[in-house]
Structures are given as C-alpha cells and as structure tokens.
Amino acid sequence: MKAVSAMAGALLALAAAASAQPEIRFTEVAEASGLRFINMYGGVRSKDFILETTGSGAAFFDYDGDADLDLFLVNGSRLGYDASRSLSNALFRNEGGGRFREVTGPAGLESYGWGQGAFVVDHENDGDLDLLVTRYGKNLFYRNRGDGTFEEAGAAVGLDDPQWGTGAAFGDLDRDGVSDLVVVNYVDFEVDETPRPGEEPYCLFRGLPVMCGPNGLTPAPALLYRGLSDGRFARVEGQAIGAERYFGLGVVLGDLDDDGDLDVYVANDQTPNNLYRNDTGARGFDFTDVGLSAGVAYNEDGRAQAGMGVDLGDYDNDGLLDIVVTNFSQDYNTIYRAVGGGWFLDESFAAGVAEPSYPYLGWGTGFRDLDRDGWLDLVVLNGHVYPEVEGGITESDYAQRGLVFRNRTDGAFDEVPPTALEVPRVYRGAAFADYDDDGDTDLLATVMNGPPALFRNDTDTTAAWAGFRLVGRRSPRDGVGARLELTGGALTQVREARAAGSYLASSDPRVFFGLGDRDGPFGVRVRWLSGCEQEIEAAPGRYLLVVEPPGCGGS
C-alpha cells in the first residue's frame, strides 16, 4: 500500500511538473525596436538562378564594447542591379531598453552586393570584434578600429577570396591563441554558363521550370585559414578541408569528440556532410573527414540530404554534443545523437523532429534553452527556394512558418505552437541572442526580400538562469571554443561558447544556462581551448564575466 501511494505521489508530481511547463512564447518586435531594414535578394516572384535563393544572414555582436549586443544585417542584390539600385548591409546599435538605432554609415559598413553571412571574431585579441561578410564575389573583412568604426581589410588580411562564400566559422583550431577560420563555398557559379529554368532536367520542380541546381552544377571547395599573430590569415592547403568539392552552406565548430580541440562540421546541400576531426598538433593542421565513419555524413538510409543550417548542442544532457541539420522539404531535419566514442546515430524520428519537418524547407536553426528548464529546445526557420511554388502546388507555400520544439527531457522533443513564428515568411538566417539582457534567448530571423523579424522571448517562467561572458588570455580573447560544465544538482549541463552556426549567422557568444528550479550558488567547470581548467562559483540571475586565469593551461 505504501509503495502504491509512493507511486501515485510520484505520478502526481510528474503531472504537476508537466502542467507547470510554461508556454514558450515569442513576440515579434522588429519594427518597434527600430530595426528598419529591407532585405533585397534576387527575384521576388520567380528566380532564374540559384544565386537568387540562398539569402542573407545576420550577426549579433558588441561592436562598440558597451556590453550589449548590436546587430549587423547582411543584404543581397538583384540580377543586373548595381550599387545605386541595391540596398546596403546595415549595422544597428543596441541603445538599451530593447531599442536599436542604425549606424551603418558612421561605422563605415555601407556595402552592396550579394552578401551571404556575417561572422564575428576578435582577431587581434584586442577586445574589439571584427566582422567577416561572405559573399558571391570577394568576401569582406571589416577590422574594428576600436572607436566604433571599421575599415575593410579583406585583401590586406588575406580573406578576399572571390568564390561564392556562404557559411563560415572562426575558432582557434590549432590552439595557439589566435582564431583560425573555415569558409565554405556553395557553387562554382557563373550566370552566363548556367542553364535557365526548364532548360535541363534538373531545372524542373514538379513540372515547373525553376532555377537550375545545385545538382547539375559544379560544387565549390571549402577554405581553411590559419590566423597569424600579425593580424593576417594564411590559406592552408593540402588538408581534408577543401580537398573535395561540396555544395557547402553551413559550418559550425565544436569539440565533437571531446578531446579538447575544435572539430569542424559542414552541412552540404545535396552532397554528404563533413565532420573534419581535428588532430592538429605540433606538426601543424591535421584534419580528417570522418563524417562517414562517425555516422554524420548521410541519414539513416545512407542517403545524402540537402543540408542548409546546422547547430550543435547536448540536447540529452549526456555530456556529448549532438548535431542538428536542416534539410529540404519532403525530407526531414536530421538529429545526429552522439552515442560516445565519436559515433553518432540518426535519431531524428525517435527525437520527434523528423515528422513535423517534412512540409518545410529548413534553414536557420539552433538548440537553445528557451524556457530555462536546463534542457535545450530547438528552433527551425523555414522558407522555400522556389517562389514559383506559391499557390498550393506544394505541401507548403514559398513563405513558411517556423518550428519550435520543446525538449521533453527524455531524449525527444514535442513540437509546440510557435506563437509569433507561425506567421509564414521566407525565412533564411537565424541569429540567437539575449539582446535585451533579460535572461532569456531571443531570435533574429532574416527574411528574403523582406524586413527581418525580431522574436523577443516572452516565455513566462520563474525558472532561474545564469550566463557567462568569457575572456580568454592564452585562449582567444573572445572565448569561442571554451566548454562549460554546470555541476551539482540533478542535471549536469555541458555548453560551449560559440558564435557561428545556424545559417549564415553569428549568435550571442555568451554561454547561457537555464537552471530550472535550482537556486543559490552553483559550480561551473570551464575548460578553455588552451587546456586551462577553471572552477568557478556562480549565482543565478546575471551574466558573469569569466576571465581565463593567467599562466593557466599549456606549457
């Protein structure tokens, strides 16, 4: 009888806990926040070339060092348009109180062209964040002068590659304290040499003439750069990264084999994804593509999907980083769950994210703890590539809604009402940040040929939280790559400091922990890329500055 009562009590407690889950809620506040920006990207009602389909991204970063996150929005162009008819990239300064003000001109960031992604680094470890803009055409590198202005220095630092750059990620791959860089390229593309809609079998979609590719076109190789201490970057050749051509779109860095350095994961469209295991040592860079052997190149059928966006996160709180990749419609978004030993299994269906994703064509994505319960939730933004499908010939239109998945805490997710994300838009990039510093993760979504959407997280929860802003000494100053482990209590959470990921985007590099009902001080173990390990005690409810101890790590 006693056992029965105990069980009943446990069930009641579980039921109470379930019913106590707050509704994950977003409010769209872009215009109210002062984000007046229109993205221009290729044709609106039809697109003749694949160039017109990828869209542009965004970056949250503190460009002026005032401790809040500003926002950089990338713009595109239109075929045949010159600068006089195009729209510029834009920088919005965070004025506090949830308001932004445009400062593009004064900051020296006005630029036109087929912009793709925006990626942030403190390259010279001087405390000022620099900015890389990937493009169809020469990539741009904006060096932060430290006075709120930038100078374009792509050629000077060696980053002005002219290919079609899409995703990129900075990180200290050789652990020398200076950030290195991976840029993925999409298609070796030339308008004059590309068939027009309907001219080839691969230029049809359900009988409709549409832009051609990427199948049938030539993939492009990725680029690996070593960051030099003098502020320049040097191309590194002869490595697995760049040895083969893929239709690269998304790239993210993380310690996927938990050996203390950053590995490189690339989401490729129509071609197998790559996991470049980092074995870099004293003899220089050493990468091996272990995507196939690790189980993250293909889906469970051994089939290459159409990778677009990508993120890493330990969604099952087992201490190992898992991977999410967004894919084309009538296919599913893939979750590769780490099972230890550097192996992964495609558990997309078991995780509950596959079935809801079929009607949608996914782009920006992120594992984020939206309700602060200590478990990573998942957001996916969608939008078709063909405007021509508008009008009901597909399972969803050109403009599509976003998907929000709440972590059920048992290894699976439930799709929940996406509140403001239910409005269909032609989404592309997704940058995550607590831009209003209120202790939850907000979302900036870029929209093709439209204004961006800023989704303020208004989830009504009393759950505690804590955040960490990292400053490296032997490790890169921006802290990217540091691994934090929250210890004690019922849950052990592992998070990494990361900015680049999702799709064409750079997010809040601060490390955020939802703490659920935990209160009072708690311990955090920090493992810096230098090898330095640090134990700190933290308290909920604020962002804590964590500086790498001097003389710690390395030899």
Added chain:
Amino acid sequence: MIRSLTAALLLLAAPGFGAQDPEALLHSGQRWLDAGNARAAVQSFRRLVDAVPDSRSHYYLGVALLQDDRPEEAAASLRRAEALAEAPNPALALSLGTALLRSGEAEAAVRVLEAGAKHFPRAAPILIQLGYAHYTRLDGISARAVLRRAREVAPNNAQAPFYLGLAEAALGALEPASEAFGKAVILDPRNFEAQVALGRTLSQLGRPEEAREAYRAALAEAPGLPAALVGLGRLELEEGRPEAAVASFEAALAADPGHRQALYNLAAALSLLGRTEEAAAVRRRFAEAAAAGDDPGRSLSRTRSKARPR
C-alpha cells in the same frame, strides 16, 4: 540456350509465321506475351506494324517493348499508337504513361495519365499509376489526392493504399501512412513491400514491436528480403543491441552485397562494437556504392561576371 531454341521453335510453329496475315501475327505476339517471351512478341508485333501500321499494331508493339524492358522504344511506339487512335483508350493511356515513367519522363507521364484519368475517371489502374507518377516527382500532395480517389473507386485494390501510404510517408504524415500500409497488407497479405513500408513507418512512429512484426511478416513472404532485414537491424541498433544489428545487416548483405542502407548501418554497428577495421572495410564498400550513385554535376565555367553588381 535451350530457352532461345524453344522460343525459335515456338515461333516457327506459330500460326501465320512467315506470312503477312495480320491476325496471325497478332495472335502470335499475344501468345509470346502470354508465354513471357517479350522479345519474341516484339518481333511478331514489328511485323504486324509493317503489315498494318495502325494504332492497334503500335499499341501491341509498345506493350511488348515495355515488357521487354525497353521503355524508351515502347514510349515511341505508344506515342504513334496514340497519334493514330480515333478515340481515347484507357489501356493505351496506362501503357504510355508507364513507359514514360520508366523512361524517366515523369512530367510527360503525368500529362498522359492525367488526360487518361480525365476520360476514364473510374479507371483505378490509371489513377494509381498517376499517383505513383506524382510520387516519383516528389509531389506528395497530388499523389495523395489521386490515390485517395483510386481507393474510393476501387476499395479492394491493394495497390491504391500501398502507393497512398508512400505518398503520405513522403509528406511526413506517418499515421495516415501506417493506416494505408496496414490496409494494403490486409488486402494483400503477400505484399512484402507493403509490409516493409509498414514496418518502417511504425518504427518511425516509435512503435518498435509492431514494426518488428511487420518486418517479420515481410520476411515470411520473402525470406532474406534485404529491406526487411535492414529494418530489423535498425530496430536493434536503436534499442542498443549492435551485435544483433550486425547479424541482421550481414544477412541483408548476403542477399544483396551492394545494399547501401545495409552497408551504412553495418558500418555504424561495427563501430559501436569497437570493430573498427571491419567497420572501415564496410565503409569503403559503402563509399564505392555511394559514389556510383552520386553525380555532383557537370563542369561549368569557373569565371563569373554578370550576376555581380557592377
């Protein structure tokens, strides 16, 4: 050798051989078709076309070519039959649609089958083939609509729910897919493809025991069926039994050494067991199989100009 000799003798014995009697040639070809010798049927019907180049002759030739696995030639012959026909013919529409589909011309197949379905809205085979054509061109919505109509028109036809299940699964509608596959196996318990599809869908729905049952039913009908063995292996893998998974994938490969899905998953299972060298060897086999199917595309000029803003 014996078969071709027999075929020759049969052909010699066929009424009308050597003559130009159209009816004799027609009967000869039909007999070859009934006997399963499509090549001989093609010869008879070619002579029939030479003798009487009308719609009917081209139709029979097209059907024989289709059965002889020459879909492009079949489509050409059936096109001529269509052009010469005085009125729409459901069998012709179905054959031509099938030939086009098997030639990789899904768009043309859809057009032909849609026209056929318009003239013969209760012709379930046309509707089913049209639904399948939509499915192959990744148009799940159209496939679903047409196949639902086929199911209404012919509620006892086991093909309609099977293909409807495929369309539903392609749309990610797993519950309706499992219902459709379930209906297909009730109508035709010997349809092992439907059993496998049912197993896969149930597995994706998180119902492993029912999935296992469906895979086993498929194996009872088709012992050694690789797709069913791979499905069982995946269940073992997901349930943390890589040894059992390895056995299942190896059994699948015994039946089909180049089965990509089996190779891919076997490598994963071997890796999980720490049998890294064996895993690497299997991965090489998978990579070869994958490379044979991958075509990143033809080369285009690496220069660029016009698309960039001036």
